[in-house]
Amino acid sequence: MxxxxxxxxxxxxxxxxxxxxxxxxxxxxxxxxxxxxxxxxxxxxxxxxxxxxxxxxxxxxxxxxxxxxxxxxxxxxxxxxxxxxxxxxxxxxxxxxxxxxxxxxxxxxxxxxxxxxxxxxxxxxxxxxxxxxxxxxxxxxxxxxxxxxxxxxxxxxxxxxxxxxxxxxxxxxxxxxxxxxxxxxxxxxxxxxxxxxxxxxxxxxxxxxxxxxxxxxxxxxxxxxxxxxxxxxxxxxxxxxxxxxxQILRANGAILRKNLTEDVSIENVQKLWEQIIDTKNGKCLGSGREVVIALVEVLEKLRNGDIKSIQNEEDGTDE
Ligand code: NAI
Missing domain, CATH: 3.40.50.720 (NAD(P)-binding Rossmann-like Domain)
Known part of the structure; x- marks a missing residue:
């Protein structure tokens, strides 16, 4: 060398x-x-x-x-x-x-x-x-x-x-x-x-x-x-x-409401806290652009009513 x-x-x-x-x-x-x-x-x-x-x-x-x-x-x-x-x-x-x-x-x-x-x-x-x-x-x-x-x-x-x-x-x-x-x-x-x-x-x-x-x-x-x-x-x-x-690790997190018109309640934040702070499947984002892409995906799910986190909490299921 x-x-x-x-x-x-x-x-x-x-x-x-x-x-x-x-x-x-x-x-x-x-x-x-x-x-x-x-x-x-x-x-x-x-x-x-x-x-x-x-x-x-x-x-x-x-x-x-x-x-x-x-x-x-x-x-x-x-x-x-x-x-x-x-x-x-x-x-x-x-x-x-x-x-x-x-x-x-x-x-x-x-x-x-x-x-x-x-x-x-x-x-x-x-x-x-x-x-x-x-x-x-x-x-x-x-x-x-x-x-x-x-x-x-x-x-x-x-x-x-x-x-x-x-x-x-x-x-x-x-x-x-x-x-x-x-x-x-x-x-x-x-x-x-x-x-x-x-x-x-x-x-x-x-x-x-x-x-x-x-x-x-x-x-x-x-x-x-x-x-x-x-x-x-x-x-x-x-x-x-x-x-x-x-690198800074970001948790997968949780979506805090069921659809685009609903507000976020403090109670939902409390309910979903374990998911918000669970870094097990977290990701290291490489740029501000990736943050925006991830947020657009969240908005898309809200638009389609495809929100597992709150529904699962309410059903008592894991996934
Ligand atoms: P050091 O004190 O041996 O060296 C720092 C040097 O910077 C000194 O010679 C000092 O005269 C000079 N200096 C201070 N203010 C100045 C100024 N305004 N303009 C020009 N020179 C100035 O310390 P060390 O440990 O070698 O630190 C170097 C850098 O590493 C620092 O930024 C320090 O904060 C950082 N650092 C050091 C760690 C360590 O374990 N030694 C841990 C984490 C960070």
């Missing part, structure tokens, strides 16, 4: 001065890419800044014979980061939105500042940087974008309401960027990592922390950004040397 290379490609990695971003930057550079190592260099909570984090990684890449340039802007000024890529390398092919901070507090203790800063860095930062790169990708009919979500967004996590909301917002952003980019060969996928870093050092037991090296996720992200990868709009969870796709 020949190596997957990124020669001639310019890769921007935000928050690449540490943790996961650093491993992405090192891997892309080792496979021939020119890398923009962006990092604000602040604290874990988003306060402060420093050029040291980005400089260290650029030096690491150069020492290993690679090509990289540092960028110290905050992702909320994403256009400046993309300008660094264009000014230094004349193009940009891959954008990894990875920069992140935490301001963990239980829900009632979250201040406006905690909320705004988390949304700004994760959600607005990814929006700004992606929006600046998009016209470049469109013009060259090529682009690969990664958004970084979190299991805290997908499944929730105590003390992280602000972070969970931002991370799930990124899933929505990626879903639509993937649709709008498709015709220009611009793919946008979501990585949901679990890895040892300063964001997780105090929440993971030491042996787990040791085992979940961020380097184990970098190849998954790199493959998603390779020209040979056709995946678009996928949520890929990864950690500890494992990766798998996540």
């Amino acid at each position: 020949s190596d997957l290379r990124f020669d001639g490609r310019v890769v921007v990695v935000t928050g690449a001065g540490a943790g996961l971003g650093r491993t992405y930057a090192l891997l892309f550079a080792s496979r021939g890419a020119k890398v923009v190592v962006n990092d604000l260099g602040g604290g874990r909570d988003g306060d402060g800044k420093s050029s040291k984090a980005a400089d260290n990684v650029v030096n690491e890449i150069k020492t290993r014979g690679g090509t990289a340039v540092a960028d110290y802007n905050s992702v909320v000024e994403g256009e400046k980061i993309i300008k660094t890529a264009i000014d230094n390398f004349g193009r940009v092919d891959v954008l990894i939105n990875n920069a992140g901070i935490l301001r963990d507090k239980s829900f009632m203790k979250i201040t406006d500042h905690d909320w705004d800063l988390i949304q700004a860095v994760h959600l607005k930062g990814s929006f700004k940087t992606t929006q600046a790169a998009f016209p470049v990708f469109k013009k060259q009919n090529y682009g690969r974008i990664i958004m970084t979500a979190s299991t805290s967004g997908l499944y929730g996590n105590f003390g992280q309401a602000n972070y969970s909301a931002a991370k799930m917002g990124l899933v929505g952003l990626a879903n639509t960027v993937a649709i709008e980019g498709e015709r220009y060969n611009i793919h946008c996928n979501i990585i949901v990592p679990t890895a040892a870093s300063r964001l997780t050092q105090d929440i993971m037991p030491p042996d787990l922390f040791e085992a979940l090296k961020p380097d184990l996720i970098a190849p998954v992200v790199a493959y998603l950004c390779h020209e040979s990868c056709l995946e678009n709009g996928a949520i890929i969870e990864s950690g500890g040397g494992w990766a798998g796709k996540c």
Whole structure:
């Protein structure tokens, strides 16, 4: 099997001065890419800044014979980061939105500042940087974008309401960027990592922390950004040397009335609740269009009086 290379490609990695971003930057550079190592260099909570984090990684890449340039802007000024890529390398092919901070507090203790800063860095930062790169990708009919979500967004996590909301917002952003980019060969996928870093050092037991090296996720992200990868709009969870796709499962559900003229009653909702929440024969829908098709089928059944769910409930039959 020949190596997957990124020669001639310019890769921007935000928050690449540490943790996961650093491993992405090192891997892309080792496979021939020119890398923009962006990092604000602040604290874990988003306060402060420093050029040291980005400089260290650029030096690491150069020492290993690679090509990289540092960028110290905050992702909320994403256009400046993309300008660094264009000014230094004349193009940009891959954008990894990875920069992140935490301001963990239980829900009632979250201040406006905690909320705004988390949304700004994760959600607005990814929006700004992606929006600046998009016209470049469109013009060259090529682009690969990664958004970084979190299991805290997908499944929730105590003390992280602000972070969970931002991370799930990124899933929505990626879903639509993937649709709008498709015709220009611009793919946008979501990585949901679990890895040892300063964001997780105090929440993971030491042996787990040791085992979940961020380097184990970098190849998954790199493959998603390779020209040979056709995946678009996928949520890929990864950690500890494992990766798998996540999708939202929709229950088969229940039709809540007998015909088109009847209203839906609360009592019918209660009666049919077990069917509404039964995901056993559920499906993962691939687009909003599939949602509309499914609704048209429901309306068709209502028109034809072909409603099994309510009738069966009333007859006491299963099917
Ligand atoms: P990390 O703290 O080691 O790295 C994040 C980097 O982003 C830091 O170097 C920081 O200086 C930089 N950064 C923060 N705000 C910035 C800004 N405004 N502009 C530019 N750079 C900024 O953390 P880690 O774990 O490597 O996190 C990377 C991404 O992965 C984050 O988006 C995080 O939310 C996400 N993530 C990480 C998980 C994990 O298990 N480590 C779990 C789920 C998501």
